[in-house]
Amino acid sequence: MSSLLSSLRRHALASLLLACAAVPALADAGYPAKPITYVVPYTPGGTNDNVARIITRRLAEKSGQPVVLEYKPGAGGTLGAGFVASAPADGYTLLNTSIGNLAIAPQLMKVKFDPFTDLVPVAYVGNSLATLAVNPAVPAQTLQQLIAYARAHPGQLTYSSSGNGTPGHLAGELLKRLAGIDIRHVPYKGSAPAVGDVVAGHVDIVFDPLSASFIKAGKLRALAYFGGTRAPELPGVPSMRQAGLPEWENALAGSFFITAPKGTPPEVLARLRQWIAEILREPDTIEALARVQVEVQALTPEQTAQKVRAVHDLAQRVVQAGGVQAN
Numbered sequence: 001m002s003s004l005l006s007s008l009r010r011h012a013l014a015s016l017l018l019a020c021a022a023v024p025a026l027a028d029a030g031y032p033a034k035p036i037t038y039v040v041p042y043t044p045g046g047t048n049d050n051v052a053r054i055i056t057r058r059l060a061e062k063s064g065q066p067v068v069l070e071y072k073p074g075a076g077g078t079l080g081a082g083f084v085a086s087a088p089a090d091g092y093t094l095l096n097t098s099i100g101n102l103a104i105a106p107q108l109m110k111v112k113f114d115p116f117t118d119l120v121p122v123a124y125v126g127n128s129l130a131t132l133a134v135n136p137a138v139p140a141q142t143l144q145q146l147i148a149y150a151r152a153h154p155g156q157l158t159y160s161s162s163g164n165g166t167p168g169h170l171a172g173e174l175l176k177r178l179a180g181i182d183i184r185h186v187p188y189k190g191s192a193p194a195v196g197d198v199v200a201g202h203v204d205i206v207f208d209p210l211s212a213s214f215i216k217a218g219k220l221r222a223l224a225y226f227g228g229t230r231a232p233e234l235p236g237v238p239s240m241r242q243a244g245l246p247e248w249e250n251a252l253a254g255s256f257f258i259t260a261p262k263g264t265p266p267e268v269l270a271r272l273r274q275w276i277a278e279i280l281r282e283p284d285t286i287e288a289l290a291r292v293q294v295e296v297q298a299l300t301p302e303q304t305a306q307k308v309r310a311v312h313d314l315a316q317r318v319v320q321a322g323g324v325q326a327n
Contacts, residue, residue: 031268035066037093041080041101042162043073046191047209050292051125051256052096054285055276062275073189076165076326077101078111081259085113089263091272094122098166099255103311105165107319108326115308119259122269123276124299124307126289129228130171130253132240133211133220135201143223143243146205150181157183159205160194164326167254168194170315171207171226173324174252178245187327195220209254209293227253228295249318251311256294257304273301 038056042048049071056067072080081101087093102115113119132143138157140146150157161168164187172185186203188194191210198206199219206220212233214220224243225231227250231239240248258276260269277298279285286296299307318324 031091031271032063032065034092035068036063036091037070037087038067039080039084039093039095040069040071041073041077041095041098042071043188043190043192044071046162046194047128047254047292047294048077048096048098048162048191048256050210051289051294054288054292055096055125055258055279058279058282058285059275062279074163075109075111076105076163076169076187078105078109078113078165081115081119082111082113084259085118085261087261089261089265091260091264091268093261094272095119095259097257097259099251099257099308099311100163100166100169102259103308104167104170104315105163107312107315108165108324115312116305118262120262120264120269121301121304122258122260122272123280123301124297124304125256125258125280126294126296127227128167128209128254128256129212129231129293129295130167130207130209130226131211131215131222131231131234131237132171132175132205132207132224132226133198133215133222134205135198135203136219136221137201138204138221140223141221143238143240143245146223147179147181147244150179150183154182155184157181157204158186159183159207160186160188160198160203161206162191162194162208163187163189167252168207170318170324171252172205173322174249174318175207175245177318177322178247185327207252212293226250249314251314255307255311257299 040049040052060067084095159172191208195210197203215222222237224240226240
């Protein structure tokens, strides 16, 4: 009898262990069973927000669950990135990542996460096409005229960015170094206020994809573009390299991708990656992203991680060479 009871206990324990082991798999099979939080690490109205809105609308349809935008701006996008990095790794909190808040900003300020280990790539969305634009009151019709004016008036011109450690910030610092000029940085918490204050004349220059619509409306003047092989919506506008800066780094136009907390189950990541890949192949999505100056590019998670590292190394060179600091 004792032997029989021991055998029954062993079988019961084995069954319990098998049942417990099956719980994550069953949970993953039912993913998503509740709304997904999609974090935008900048203020509403900017390019990051525009990209997020395009992706989340279709992701909600694919997943059958609401995808809720949650705005957590500040510190060059690192507050939102840190929030997602510390969130439960269950696929219900995602980050609409800009290259700046992983590859650039952590070099200029203290962050509570490791951009290379605490977040995993879900999907790459695409590269930005940015412009160097000025308020029409600035007496420069070309990049070379802007450089000449800045040299004649050191420290008088200002440039805005969507925040410390963002691609627009580093673009301004790179221009200062390559052209040998002194222009002052004015950081904001997102593209919308950064571009808006240049339109209003409070700041002189901006490096941002969001400038395009204001350029078309005649509220800003484009002097050059960067980040793409061509700019069909800006006829007659040269690239930064064509405009006289052959050493210009196009990666500072920025790029967008989606990340999740480290430890997110592989089954959940696989499902998200499948949905996002399908969304990014849709002509309507490609067209919508093009309207906000983002060109869709298919990269694997490994290639995405490599891109983050490459921009990190580029930013490190710019920061060290120019002694760049957060304002």
